[in-house]
Amino acid sequence: MIPTNRYSFVDGIYTRLPGPLVEVLLHFCGKITLQQLYSCTDFNVGMCGETMAEVSSVVELHILSFGLAALMGTAFVWLGLKNNKTEISLRMPLLQMGLLFLVNSLIFVLYILRDSESIQLSEVTSDIIVHLSTITNAFTLSQILILTMLFPAPLASTREGMRTLIAGVLIAFVALFFLSMVLESGELVTGALFWTILTIVYFSVASLILIRWFIVHCTSDDPLENNAAVASGLMFFAVLGAGIIQWPFRLFPLGKPGGSSYVFDSQGEEIRAFLALPYTISSLGLFVFLIGSAMIAKGKRDKSLFTVSFLFMAAGLINLAAQYMSSETGEFRELWDYFVVTGIFGLVRPLLLILLVLRFNLIDLTDVSIRGRIRVLSLLIITVWASGFFEIIQAFIPLPQLLSAALIGALLAFAIGWEEKLFDNLLSGSGEKMLPVTEDFYDEDDPYLLVMVTGGFLVLCVVFAFLSYGGF
Numbered sequence: 457m458i459p460t461n462r463y464s465f466v467d468g469i470y471t472r473l474p475g476p477l478v479e480v481l482l483h484f485c486g487k488i489t490l491q492q493l494y495s496c497t498d499f500n501v502g503m504c505g506e507t508m509a510e511v512s513s514v515v516e517l518h519i520l521s522f523g524l525a526a527l528m529g530t531a532f533v534w535l536g537l538k539n540n541k542t543e544i545s546l547r548m549p550l551l552q553m554g555l556l557f558l559v560n561s562l563i564f565v566l567y568i569l570r571d572s573e574s575i576q577l578s579e580v581t582s583d584i585i586v587h588l589s590t591i592t593n594a595f596t597l598s599q600i601l602i603l604t605m606l607f608p609a610p611l612a613s614t615r616e617g618m619r620t621l622i623a624g625v626l627i628a629f630v631a632l633f634f635l636s637m638v639l640e641s642g643e644l645v646t647g648a649l650f651w652t653i654l655t656i657v658y659f660s661v662a663s664l665i666l667i668r669w670f671i672v673h674c675t676s677d678d679p680l681e682n683n684a685a686v687a688s689g690l691m692f693f694a695v696l697g698a699g700i701i702q703w704p705f706r707l708f709p710l711g712k713p714g715g716s717s718y719v720f721d722s723q724g725e726e727i728r729a730f731l732a733l734p735y736t737i738s739s740l741g742l743f744v745f746l747i748g749s750a751m752i753a754k755g756k757r758d759k760s761l762f763t764v765s766f767l768f769m770a771a772g773l774i775n776l777a778a779q780y781m782s783s784e785t786g787e788f789r790e791l792w793d794y795f796v797v798t799g800i801f802g803l804v805r806p807l808l809l810i811l812l813v814l815r816f817n818l819i820d821l822t823d824v825s826i827r828g829r830i831r832v833l834s835l836l837i838i839t840v841w842a843s844g845f846f847e848i849i850q851a852f853i854p855l856p857q858l859l860s861a862a863l864i865g866a867l868l869a870f871a872i873g874w875e876e877k878l879f880d881n882l883l884s885g886s887g888e889k890m891l892p893v894t895e896d897f898y899d900e901d902d903p904y905l906l907v908m909v910t911g912g913f914l915v916l917c918v919v920f921a922f923l924s925y926g927g928f
Contacts, residue, residue, distance in 0.1 A: 514571055515568060515571050515572050515573075516847055517844065517847050517848070518564050518567045518568045518571065519564075519568060520840055520843050520844040520847055521560075521564050521802050521844060522561050522564035522565060522568065523840045524802075524803075524806060524837065524840045524841060524844060525557045525558070525560040525561035525564060526557070526558070526561040527833065527836055527837050527840060528553075528554070528557040528806050528809070528810075528837065529554045529555070529556070529557030529558035529559075529560070529561055530554070530558070531554070531830070531833045531837075532550050532551065532553050532554025532557060532813070533551060533554035533555060533558065533907070534554075535547070535550060535554075535818075535819055535826070535830075536548070536550045536551025536552075536554055536903055537551065537903055537904070537907070539819060539820055539823070539826060541820040541822075541823055542817075542818065542819065542820045543893045543895070544897075544898045544900065544902070544903070545609075545610065545893045545894055545895075545897050545898060546816075546817070546818045546891065546893065547818070547903060548606050548898055548902065548903060548906065549603060549606040549607035549608075549818065550813060550818045550819070551903050551906055551907070552599065552602060552603045552606055552607075552906065553603065553809055553813070555599065555906070555907065555910045556596060556599045556600065556603065556695075557806075559592065559595065559596055559599065559910070559914065560596065562592065562914070563589055563592050563593060563596070566585050566588060566589040566592070567589065569585055570582065570585050570586065570589065583925055584921055584922065584925050587921040587922075587924045587925045588917065588918060588921035590650075590651055590924075591633075591650065591651075591917045591920045591921050591924065592914070592917045593651065594629075594650055594651050594654045595629065595913060595914070595917050597654045597655065597658040597659060597662075598625050598626060598629045598654070598658060598913075599910070600658070600659075600662055600695045600696070601625050601658045601661060601662045602622055602625055603662075603691075603695060604662045604665045604666055604691065604695070605618070605621055605622065605625075605665065606618075607687065607691060608669060608683075608684040608687035608688050608691070608816070608891050608892075609684055609891060609892045609893075609894070610894060610897060611665065614897075615897055615898060615899070618897075625658075626909070626913065628657075629654070629913070630916070632650060632653050632654060632657075633650050633920055635653070636649040636650040636653060637650075637923065637924070650924070655734055656733060656734055659696065659734035659735075659737075659738070660733060660734045660737050662695070662696060663692070663696055663734065663737045663738050663741055664737065666688045666689070666691055666692040666696070666741070667688075667692070667737075667741045667744055667745075669684060669685060669688035670685045670688045670689050670692075670744065670745060670748060671744065671748070672685075673685040673688075674686075674748050674749075674752055674756070675752055675753070675756065676756075678892075680890070680891060680892045681892060682756050683816065683890050683891055684891055684892055686749075686758040686760070686761050687812060687816055687891060689745040689749065689758075689761045689764075689765070690760070690761060690764060690808055690811060690812050691812060692738075692741055692745065693745075693764050693765070693768060693804075693808055694804075694805050694808035694809050694812065695805070696738050696741075697738075697768060697804070697805070697808075699734075699735040699738055699739075700735075700738050700739060700741075700742050700768050700772065701768065701771050701772050701775050702735065702739070702772065702775070703739035703742055703768075703769070703772045704772050704773065704775075704776045705776075706735050706736045706739040707736070707739050707740070742765060742768055742769060742772075743769075745761060745765045746762065746765035746766060746769060749761045749762040749765060750762055760811070760815075764808070778792050802844070803841060803844055803845055803848075806837070806841065807841075810837075815890070816890040816891050817890045817891075835868075835871075835872065838868060838871045839864075839868060842864050842867045842868060842871070843864060846860050846863060846864055
């Protein structure tokens with residue numbers, strides 16, 4: 457039992473960090489289930505989480521999300537490896553984005569196997585799938601941290617330094633897994649401690665890296681550095697934005713219905729502990745980008761970053777109203793928490809990353825063959841995205857199948873015309889250098905090495921899942 461006199465919590469604001477981190481985390485992991493863990497963290501790499509929402513709708517959303525992630529991942533990986541006309545310093549982050557999407561698509565396959573009523577799995581297999589999805593989600597945190605080190609420019613000044621940073625992230629991933637296995641006591645909670653430590657460390661560091669990029673370069677007179685500041689902000693919302701919608705509960709003394717921002721319960725007193733730290737940092741980052749993009753000189757101000765920041769802030773206020781106006785145990789809250797708080801971000805992330813890729817010329821659209829294939833892929837992505845969007849709408853407002861198909865068709869007709877106009881506009885500036893690029897920073901073998909390392913760590917995740925399931 458952790459003595460409560462070692463912690464102070466007044467009106468929802470933690471005035472002093474809790475005592476020894478390990479003691480808190482062990483207490484935390486011994487108190488909750490995996491489902492409660494996910495609802496506590498709010499950070500979902502794709503669209504993970506557990507609610508009582510209608511199972512068929514959840515599975516359908518997982519299937520559409522898998523299709524979207526697989527399409528995006530395949531396109532980005534192919535372009536990262538084959539688009540040789542683009543500088544390799546730009547192809548490396550593009551490739552890492554693609555690998556992140558592909559790993560997410562594998563996670564969605566695990567969710568489909570786990571949640572589908574038509575697939576009957578043994579209890580052992582189901583448990584291993586839960587373990588594997590948790591550990592693979594933790595690996596995506598490593599991927600995101602590496603991505604922030606690669607984009608908008610390499611974090612290290614030399615290739616050797618960059619490889620050392622990436623190796624450090626991956627070695628720490630392995631070391632923290634075994635540390636969590638040693639520290640966990642009592643009932644083993646499907647790698648919960650491992651997920652917790654990774655979230656605290658990797659999520660916080662990734663947030664600080666991108667926030668630093670913006671603060672340092674947002675007022676720069678160099679257009680490339682100024683673009684890097686904008687790119688860091690858009691990347692922040694694309695890969696770290698899942699928990700930002702909860703910013704009112706992170707920054708103000710508000711007791712959130714359902715307690716999803718709380719870590720553990722001690723003698724009836726809900727206490728925010730270390731798990732609140734990463735999401736507090738990302739919530740503060742929201743206002744850094746919002747206020748910063750609004751206050752800088754007009755010539756350096758970026759409308760897209762300000763608009764995205766404002767929309768995330770507004771989404772937090774809408775979520776605040778929905779949380780307080782709805783019943784904690786009602787069906788609307790369950791649908792809202794899964795399909796809106798979690799599901800919508802799974803559709804927002806691809807849009808933001810596509811905006812990043814096209815705006816900062818990570819793809820060479822002057823190549824006719826690549827441009828044609830990208831247009832075909834964009835139409836496929838639009839189709840799957842539209843289906844996922846209407847799946848979320850139908851969770852709240854059941855629509856006849858014919859009406860839903862008609863609406864998707866109308867959206868696609870509009871999107872085809874918009875897509876053609878967008879590509880024509882992008883072609884005019886596709887040859888410009890938009891971000892600071894260090895020539896000869898990477899070797900031509902580095903993209904393939906990144907793919908092999910990612911594949912190797914996926915195999916390692918499978919091994920870790922069996923170790924976590926069976927213990928030592």
